[in-house]
């Protein structure tokens with residue numbers, strides 16, 4: 277399987293910006309720290325944020341070192357398929373597929389994807405999902421799922437385009453800013 281730093285594909289946005297989809301690497305530490313904390317800022321400052329769970333508080337450099345070390349080990353051990361989107365060396369999105377850790381769920385992957393808000397809606401997510409689906413199949417996975425806010429139309433559309441179908445709703449899974457939101461699970465076979 278593909279290891280740290282591997283480039284999956286490159287493409288150009290309508291704006292002319294060049295996007296590289298690749299596996300993360302040690303040198304991404306500071307870029308990842310900026311990326312994760314800009315999502316934390318979004319969640320704290322934008323009441324209409326479409327982000328799902330997590331992003332509750334700022335991440336320290338030490339915590340990010342730990343996360344990156346664990347993630348690189350998981351990539352090398354093939355329990356995670358990782359993909360970041362890089363524009364001019366800046367990380368603007370992170371996606372991964374995590375394999376089930378039991379013998380009887382080892383063929384299943386959970387997909388998660390996040391992107392800095394200003395880059396959403398330009399086709400990057402669709403390409404990342406498509407590429408992660410292809411890599412999951414290559415890695416021998418047979419099923420995938422993803423979970424996000426039920427009213428996140430962009431995510432629903434992006435996953436539908438990649439062959440996912442609605443598997444279920446978890447009513448009131450998320451409580452945020454005094455309101456409940458439903459979680460939506462989509463899934464597909466590979």
Ligand SMILES: CC(C)(COP(=O)(O)OP(=O)(O)OC[C@H]1O[C@@H](n2cnc3c(N)ncnc32)[C@H](O)[C@@H]1OP(=O)(O)O)[C@@H](O)C(=O)NCCC(=O)NCCS
Nearest residue numbers: 389390391396397398399400401402424429430431433434
């Ligand atoms: C969900 C996410 C990864 C999608 O990536 P993206 O780059 O924004 O999505 P794309 O630009 O590829 O758009 C996907 C589809 O949604 C459509 N779309 C874009 N904005 C939309 C909107 N506001 N309403 C409805 N559909 C929309 C696009 O037209 C496209 O459909 P098409 O291919 O049929 O034209 C990204 O928006 C994101 O990170 N959101 C916040 C985090 C999140 O919700 N993660 C959950 C996923 S596990």
